[in-house]
Each structure stands twice: as C-alpha cells, then as structure tokens.
Amino acid sequence: MSATPILKSSGPILRIEGLEKSYTPGKPVLRGINLEIGAQGITAIIGPSGTGKSTLLRCINRLVEPTAGAILMGEEDLAKLRGAALRQARRRIGMVFQEYNLVERLTVMENVLTGRLGYVPLWRAWLRKYPQDDIDRAFALLDAVGLPEQATRRADALSGGQRQRVGIARALMQSPALLLADEPTSSLDPKTAVEVMELMARLTGEAGVPVIVNIHNVDLAKRFAIRIIGMTGGAVVFDGPPEALESHHLREIYGGEDWL
Amino acid sequence: MTRNPFPANWPLRIGGLIGLTYIIYASAQLGITGERLLHGFGEAQRFLARMFPPNFERWGLLVEGMLESLQIAVLSTAIGIVLSLPLGLMAARNLSPVWLAAPTRGFIAVCRSLHYVIVAIIFVKALGFGALAGVAALTVASIGFIAKLFAEAIEEISMKQVEAVRASGASPAGVLIYGVVPQVASRFIGFCIYLLDSNLRNSTLVGIVGAGGIGGTLFAAFKRFDYDFVCAILIAIIALIFLAEVISGRIRAALR
Numbered sequence: 069m070s071a072t073p074i075l076k077s078s079g080p081i082l083r084i085e086g087l088e089k090s091y092t093p094g095k096p097v098l099r100g101i102n103l104e105i106g107a108q109g110i111t112a113i114i115g116p117s118g119t120g121k122s123t124l125l126r127c128i129n130r131l132v133e134p135t136a137g138a139i140l141m142g143e144e145d146l147a148k149l150r151g152a153a154l155r156q157a158r159r160r161i162g163m164v165f166q167e168y169n170l171v172e173r174l175t176v177m178e179n180v181l182t183g184r185l186g187y188v189p190l191w192r193a194w195l196r197k198y199p200q201d202d203i204d205r206a207f208a209l210l211d212a213v214g215l216p217e218q219a220t221r222r223a224d225a226l227s228g229g230q231r232q233r234v235g236i237a238r239a240l241m242q243s244p245a246l247l248l249a250d251e252p253t254s255s256l257d258p259k260t261a262v263e264v265m266e267l268m269a270r271l272t273g274e275a276g277v278p279v280i281v282n283i284h285n286v287d288l289a290k291r292f293a294i295r296i297i298g299m300t301g302g303a304v305v306f307d308g309p310p311e312a313l314e315s316h317h318l319r320e321i322y323g324g325e326d327w328l
Numbered sequence: 329m330t331r332n333p334f335p336a337n338w339p340l341r342i343g344g345l346i347g348l349t350y351i352i353y354a355s356a357q358l359g360i361t362g363e364r365l366l367h368g369f370g371e372a373q374r375f376l377a378r379m380f381p382p383n384f385e386r387w388g389l390l391v392e393g394m395l396e397s398l399q400i401a402v403l404s405t406a407i408g409i410v411l412s413l414p415l416g417l418m419a420a421r422n423l424s425p426v427w428l429a430a431p432t433r434g435f436i437a438v439c440r441s442l443h444y445v446i447v448a449i450i451f452v453k454a455l456g457f458g459a460l461a462g463v464a465a466l467t468v469a470s471i472g473f474i475a476k477l478f479a480e481a482i483e484e485i486s487m488k489q490v491e492a493v494r495a496s497g498a499s500p501a502g503v504l505i506y507g508v509v510p511q512v513a514s515r516f517i518g519f520c521i522y523l524l525d526s527n528l529r530n531s532t533l534v535g536i537v538g539a540g541g542i543g544g545t546l547f548a549a550f551k552r553f554d555y556d557f558v559c560a561i562l563i564a565i566i567a568l569i570f571l572a573e574v575i576s577g578r579i580r581a582a583l584r
Contacts, residue, residue, distance in 0.1 A: 131491055131494065131495060153495070155497045155498070156497065157497075158495060158496065158497035159497025160497075161495075162496075163492070163495040165491075165492060167488055169488040169489055170492070171492070171493035171507060171510050171511070172489065172510075173514075174506070182492070182498070182506050184494055184496075185494050185497065185498035185506060186497025186502075187497075190499065190501050190505070193502055235492075236575065238496070244495070
C-alpha cells in the first residue's frame with residue numbers, strides 16, 4: 069500500500085504567495101498569506117475560530133475560490149486551474165473533513181473508492197466495476213485503518229471515530245501528493261481524537277505524504293506536527309517548530325490570557 | 329398594573345370573522361339553502377336507487393377502458409419521470425447556476441399551473457381524440473408535479489457530502505452519481521410511486537374530454553342514463569385505485 073508522490077524532490081510541495089480571500093468585498097478573511105509547505109511531515113495550523121484556517125485549506129484544493137495570490141504545486145498555479153486540469157490537480161490532494169463528509173447512504177467500500185473517481189472512467193464508477201488493483205488497495209487501506217470487517221456496511225451505521233477512519237482511507241485512496249485535514253478531530257472524543265491523529269500520522273508517514281492540518285487542540289498539534297503555523301485575523305503570526313511555541317505566542321494567536 | 333398572560337390575537341379574530349362572513353355571503357349568492365339541499369338529497373336517492381344493482385354485462389367494454397387507462401397512466405408516468413430527472417436537477421438552486429435554475433423553475437411552474445383536464449382538452453384539440461392526447465396531458469402534469477419534488481429533494485441534500493466527492497477530483501457526472509444520487513434515490517423512488525398512484529386516478533378522468541381511457545366509457549354511460557353500468561365502472565375504478573394504494577403502500581414501507 070504505497071502512494072506514489074509525483075514530487076520526490078526535497079523542495080517544497082506547495083508554495084503559497086500573497087493569498088487573499090474575501091467572501092464579501094472589503095472584508096478579507098485571508099490577508100496575504102505567504103507559506104512554503106515541505107514535502108514531508110505534518111504542518112499544523114492553529115488559531116481561533118473564524119480566522120480563515122479552513123478558508124486557507126479550501127483555497128488550496130479550490131473548494132473556495134481565492135480572491136488573489138498564487139498557490140504553486142510544482143510548476144502549476146492551482147489558483148488558475150479550471151475544468152479538467154483542476155480535477156487532475158484535486159485528485160492528487162486528499163482531504164479529510166471535520167464532519168467526515170462521507171456519503172452516508174453509500175457503503176464504506178463505495179466511500180473509499182470515491183477516492184478513485186478522479187482516475188477511473190465514469191462507467192466503471194457507476195457500475196462499480198473498479199479495476200482489481202483499486203479494490204485490493206481499498207481493502208488494504210480498510211485493514212490499515214482498522215476496519216477490516218466493515219467494507220459492506222453503510223457509512224451512516226458507523227461511529228464517529230470509524231467514520232473518520234474511512235475518511236482517511238478515502239483520502240489516501242487518491243494516492244495524494246498532499247493531504248489536507250480540516251479539523252479532523254474536532255468532532256471526536258479526546259481518546260478517539262488521539263487515535264485518529266496517530267493513525268493519520270502513521271499512514272501518511274509510511275506513504276511519504278505531507279499533511280496540512282487545521283487543529284484546535286494545541287497539545288495535539290505540538291504532539292504530532294513538525295511545524296506549527298499560528299494564524300489570527302487572516303494572517304500568519306507564528307511559524308516554527310512545536311518546541312518554539314510559547315505561551316506568549318499563544319496569547320498573540322488567541323488573544324487574552326485567562327484561558328492559559 | 330396586572331399583566332395579561334394571554335394577549336388577544338386581533339389579526340386572527342378579525343381574519344376569522346371575515347372568513348365566516350364570506351362563507352355566509354357565498355352560500356346566499358349561490359342559492360345554497362336548506363330547502364335546496366333537501367331537494368338535492370331526494371334526487372340523489374332516486375339516482376342511487378337506479379345504480380343498484382351494478383351491471384357488469386358489458387364487461388368487455390369495461391376491461392378495454394380500464395386497460396387503456398392503465399396504459400395511459402404507466403406511459404405518462406414513465407415519460408414524465410424521464411423528462412423530470414434532468415429538469416429537477418436543472419431547477420435545483422444548490423447545484424445549478426441561477427441562469428439555468430430560474431427559467432427551468434418557470435417552465436415547471438407553467439406545467440403545474442394548468443389543471444390536467446384543461447391540458448387534456450388542449451391536447452385533444454391539437455392531437456385529436458384518443459389515448460395519445462391523454463398520455464401527453466398527463467405527462468405535462470407529471471412534470472409539473474414531480475420535477476418540482478425532485479428539485480426540492482436535491483436542494484435538501486447535504487452539500488458536505490457533495491463537497492467531499494468534488495474534492496476527490498471527480499467530474500461533475502461523478503459528483504452526481506456518487507454525491508447526489510445516493511442522497512436522493514430512495515425519496516425519488518417514493519415520489520415516482522406516488523406519481524403513478526396519482527396518474528392512475530387522473531387517467532380515469534381524461535377520457536371524459538375525449539383523451540382516452542375508461543373516462544370516455546363512463547361519460548357515455550352517464551349520457552345514456554345507464555346508471556347501473558356507471559356503478560359497475562365506478563366499482564372497477566375504486567378497486568383499481570385501492571389495489572394500487574395497497575401495493576404502493578407496501579413498496580414505500582419497504583423503502584424506509
């Protein structure tokens with residue numbers, strides 16, 4: 069079960085330059101973000117709710133349209149892609165969602181194979197005639213996320229933790245060059261949250277897929293990330309290794325200090 | 329100062345009063361009086377007496393008409409569904425751009441606005457007497473009925489699930505098959521069964537205006553005062569509708 073990253077170089081997988089986003093003109097949510105994301109390891113983005121973390125992630129795979137700026141993946145500016153080229157780029161970017169976003173009335177296996185929709189012809193997807201390689205890999209991923217017996221159950225029959233495991237399997241099924249995780253643990257209890265983060269860190273580590281994760285829980289961020297980016301008010305205010313994150317940084321990121 | 333826990337709802341009181349006044353006024357206008365009602369009931373008694381016992385002697389005519397009605401219902405339902413699937417999608421404001429959704433909604437509204445009997449009369453004039461006009465009329469009615477339900481069902485789906493499928497790099501058709509259809513399929517099947525039910529009922533009527541089916545036979549029997557045959561036809565229609573209700577109820581229960 070090995071993904072095949074297209075970019076083997078040690079250079080950055082992603083370069084974000086001057087990224088801006090305003091949902092309503094004059095009220096920017098992202099104010100000129102400049103970031104380089106390395107080709108290895110987990111990068112955690114922390115910051116208060118409504119500060120644009122989710123918007124930043126969604127600009128990368130264009131679920132949200134950036135207002136200005138460039139998002140370079142290799143030579144390609146993701147911000148400028150349209151149509152088939154955009155879909156080709158999207159299939160190399162896996163995404164894990166806060167509320168799992170599984171298609172509830174499909175089975176676990178169908179949800180995992182959704183990760184191949186960017187690769188297989190439509191008739192194959194429609195008739196569920198996936199190539200045997202894909203099916204083998206889907207079963208291997210379900211084993212890897214600890215759901216070997218659940219392939220034929222409907223997604224809405226699973227618990228929250230199980231659903232997020234399927235979400236991770238679906239994202240990895242895309243053979244992604246990059247994984248985006250938007251608050252993947254926020255809907256889970258603390259123990260399950262740690263288990264899911266551990267699973268995601270292990271599987272992406274084995275596959276060599278870099279991860280950008282939005283996360284509320286600073287402790288989890290410090291524990292799993294090799295780099296932490298602190299955002300507030302739509303701008304980056306901290307960028308460094310977890311050891312460098314101190315309480316005065318957290319005060320700057322979240323404001324106030326009574327909660328510390 | 330004493331506080332009133334249940335303040336009077338004046339708009340409701342005034343509205344109720346206006347409604348009551350209009351009902352009394354309308355009854356007076358239409359000459360609906362107790363005397364007229366009594367007279368009417370007397371006539372009804374004579375009419376009912378002539379209906380019994382029902383006369384099934386001309387069962388060949390009856391079966392022929394019923395089968396034609398059934399065919400009109402099934403055909404118009406099938407064509408209506410096939411046409412309504414794309415229309416419903418085009419009219420759903422969460423998936424279609426507004427320049428497409430707005431005119432499609434307008435078209436569906438036009439299909440809804442005219443009663444199917446009026447549409448049937450128009451098609452009888454345009455296409456001539458017979459089942460073809462009935463099928464066309466009920467197809468139009470089906471579109472007005474079910475395309476709107478399809479659109480509303482699509483508008484109620486979870487966009488999170490759609491977003492996840494889109495994020496995987498799926499094409500628009502792939503998003504449709506994996507993100508949208510699973511969320512609406514069972515409701516769509518329920519709507520289709522409901523439509524068939526409703527078209528069965530409606531197909532027994534379009535014959536009255538010459539658009540084929542048992543309605544024509546029924547109307548002819550009325551005109552010839554063959555009330556015992558009328559009764560036989562009514563019993564057959566009731567039996568058919570009742571049977572359809574039972575079957576569709578079973579299917580709907582199984583879908584849940």
